[in-house]
Amino acid sequence: MTDALTLSNVTKRFGDFTAVDAFDLRVAPGEVLGFLGPNGAGKTTTIRMVMSILYPDEGQISVLGHSRATEVKDRIGYLPEERGLYRKMTVNQILRYFGKLKGLRGRDLNRRVAEALERVGLSEWASRRVETLSKGMSQKIQFVSAILHAPELVILDEPFSGLDPMNIDLLKRLLIDLRRRNVTVIFSTHQMEQAEHLCDRIVLINRGRKLLDGTVSEIRAQHATRILVLEGEGDFEPLAECAGVAHAHITAGGARLELLDGTDPDGILRRALDTARLSRFEVQRPNLQEIFVKLVEADAVPDPSDEATPAAPGAAEGGPVDA
Amino acid sequence: MRKIVIIATREFLETVRTKMFVISVVLMPVLILAFVLGTGYISKIAEKEELPARTIALIDHSGLLAEALQKQIDEHNEQNPLRRYVLKAEGTTAAEVERVRARAAANELYAYVVVPQAAIDGDASCELGRVDTQMKAGRTLRRMVTEAVVAVRFGQLEPPLDRDFVKRLERKVTFRELDLQTGTEQVGDTMTRVLTPFAFMFLMWMGTLGISHGLLTSVIEEKSSRVVEVLLSAVSPTELMAGKILGMSLVGVLLISIWGGVGLFAADARGMSSLITGMRLTYVVLYFIPGFLFAAGLMAGIGAACNTLKEAQSMTFPQSLLTMVPMIMWFYLTEYPNSVLSIIISYVPPITPYVMILRICADPHTPVWQIVTTLAVLWAAVFGVIWAAGKVFRVGVLMYGKPPSPRELLRWLRYP
Incomplete structure (x- = not known):
């Protein structure tokens, strides 16, 4: 079975600034992929190259088996990070317009527009102008316009940014629904929590390069540093000397210990009871957030004064700047 | 596509x-x-308004013009009852001319005309002074003075010449122009x-x-x-x-x-x-x-x-x-x-x-x-x-x- 998306050795430069650096990626059909990374990591640039809005300087991209997304645009749904609607058009007009541009027509188009509006509860707003809609309503229209034509591949760039909790919930339901229908979904975000719950697989990108690629459980297993949190009254200082403690943060009311692989938390518990009375003892599994922050920090450029400049040449060179 | x-x-x-x-x-x-269309229409409306009679002072160094000019003004007033002029002869000494100028400047007179003898015999200019700049009034005044001066010149000819006869000789030749680009008259x-x-x-x-x-x-x-x-x-x-x-x-x-x-x-x-x-x-x-x-x-x-x-x-x-x-x-x-x-x-x-x-x-x-x-x-x-x-x-x-x-x-x- 062909991959829904393949990137091999893709590089994109804006002047002296390398936005995406020899990037490889394979996405299987039906997979939900979280594309994570800090701001300026190269997420939007990569997505725009996938969409054939930008072209890579080096490397190959294959989308649904074609070398250019332009050839299969009608089978892809895309929600850009910078998204908007025509203010003067009615909700119905704008959905019909986007639908037509994606190759829908006639009765099929009418039916899908009506269904989409019903799904997000905006049926009564169909003949109202976009400018009369609230921000949350506009966002709903944007989601449904991206998937109106039942695409096989859906690419969402920062879909959660700027949403209220209601819309976050709605978007999650839409994504779960897409997964159930076996649609391949790629979405970029820097909100790890969303990715953790929704994705089959996660890719972390920083400074244009891939730092991490795997399922959530794989990543957790690989980076299984465990954290031990103790609270209570007494002396916690001796715990810093215990075998298997990599790093200790001791306070008057407790301790936070980072354990090396294979350390038994029970031994530490016994040791703590010697000198203190405990009110809390917890083994924390690291969340993605912590893993990513650690990885990204470790990946930091040696000299921070160089770090400040790369974004600027990108703008000056006239290339779209990855936000 | x-x-x-x-x-x-x-x-x-x-x-x-x-x-x-x-x-x-x-x-x-x-x-x-x-x-x-509008500009033409508006000026037509304006012409229907009645204006008070306007006084013209005449300073005539030849002493021959008053009658001829009065005749012109009478004709004009008959044709334009809403735009009447009144002619008033003034003295010709330098002091009197100065006084008339001052009155015209103060708007007590609508205009004044100084006609030197040489304007009738030779090519000297007449002097027409007024405060406002209405083109049409200026045209009318110049035309009336010109007609009067020419009438005086005709009157001085020996043997006399019939002015209407001369005018007939000088009547306009008319044309019927064909536009060959559009092929129509x-x-x-x-x-x-x-x-x-x-x-x-x-x-x-x-x-x-x-x-x-x-x-x-x-x-x-x-x-x-x-x-x-x-x-x-x-x-x-x-x-x-x-x-x-x-x-x-x-x-x-x-x-x-x-x-x-x-x-x-x-x-x-x-x-x-x-x-x-x-x-x-x-x-x-x-x-x-x-x-x-x-x-x-x-x-x-x-x-x-x-x-x-x-x-x-x-x-x-x-x-x-x-x-x-x-x-x-x-x-x-x-x-x-x-x-x-x-x-x-x-x-x-x-x-x-x-x-x-x-x-x-x-x-x-x-x-x-x-x-x-x-x-x-x-x-x-x-x-x-x-x-x-x-x-x-x-x-x-x-x-x-x-x-x-x-x-x-x-x-x-x-x-x-």
Whole structure:
């Protein structure tokens, strides 16, 4: 079975600034992929190259088996990070317009527009102008316009940014629904929590390069540093000397210990009871957030004064700047 | 191609539905008609008002003029009972003349005339002084004094000569003029005939300006409302630009048809439809299309490079300035259609259509090779500008922030 998306050795430069650096990626059909990374990591640039809005300087991209997304645009749904609607058009007009541009027509188009509006509860707003809609309503229209034509591949760039909790919930339901229908979904975000719950697989990108690629459980297993949190009254200082403690943060009311692989938390518990009375003892599994922050920090450029400049040449060179 | 049509359709419908379009469609012809008919109508109303009698002081050094001038004024008052003059003879000493001048300056007199003896015998000037600047009154006063002086001159002839006899000899020879370009007898006044080519040009100019500006606004709106990247997921930048230009061109054709239709109707109503020949209309269409496409391509490119209308306006300024040239030079171009300067500026693409329409209307024998070559240069420029706009569009449409410098724009053109 062909991959829904393949990137091999893709590089994109804006002047002296390398936005995406020899990037490889394979996405299987039906997979939900979280594309994570800090701001300026190269997420939007990569997505725009996938969409054939930008072209890579080096490397190959294959989308649904074609070398250019332009050839299969009608089978892809895309929600850009910078998204908007025509203010003067009615909700119905704008959905019909986007639908037509994606190759829908006639009765099929009418039916899908009506269904989409019903799904997000905006049926009564169909003949109202976009400018009369609230921000949350506009966002709903944007989601449904991206998937109106039942695409096989859906690419969402920062879909959660700027949403209220209601819309976050709605978007999650839409994504779960897409997964159930076996649609391949790629979405970029820097909100790890969303990715953790929704994705089959996660890719972390920083400074244009891939730092991490795997399922959530794989990543957790690989980076299984465990954290031990103790609270209570007494002396916690001796715990810093215990075998298997990599790093200790001791306070008057407790301790936070980072354990090396294979350390038994029970031994530490016994040791703590010697000198203190405990009110809390917890083994924390690291969340993605912590893993990513650690990885990204470790990946930091040696000299921070160089770090400040790369974004600027990108703008000056006239290339779209990855936000 | 289907997507280009979809984009063009939306562009067309959305533009035609705007208030701005409806206003410009209706308002433009109303304004023109108001300007052409209104000014004449207003001055006619003004003439019906009765004015108080105006006193003219006469300082007559010859001592012969008073009677003749009084006769002229009586005739005038009879014909224009609402515009009466009263003649008052004054003394001729220097002090008296000074006093009359002062009174006229203080508006106690409407005007004064000093007639030296030499104005009757020789070529000396009369002196006419007044405060206001009404052209018509000035003309009337000069005419009446002239008539009076000439009458005195006739009276002094020995042997006398019958003035009416001389006037009959000098009566006007009339002409029946045939316009060989339109093949009809001339109707309407000369001014209307001279203005017809200007009207053609102005129509094209307004159409092109209005619609290409609409395109600029529409591109900037798509950029600033962030719709553009959503669109680019469905169509290529080239398709988007082509669709927008096509849609706006249709708006332009509609606008020109409406305005042209109104113009044709108005000309027909005044019996001057012969001025609008099929040949002239053919040339209007032949030059309007590439002229419009040139402006549209330019505006699409500039719109894509800018984020706000203000930025765009500073970039379109040179183009706006250039398109003013035919407006300023239209009279020169009509009078000297085949001068070297006229020929040279025919080859400046942004203004080629306007210059050529004026030249062809003024001289139907404009050499065919010039028509062919100007059209060729214009079309080459159209392809050039659309190619360049496509390049700029592709890069610029997703660029936010500072507008590019001319050097950066040139680099965009070199992108593959």
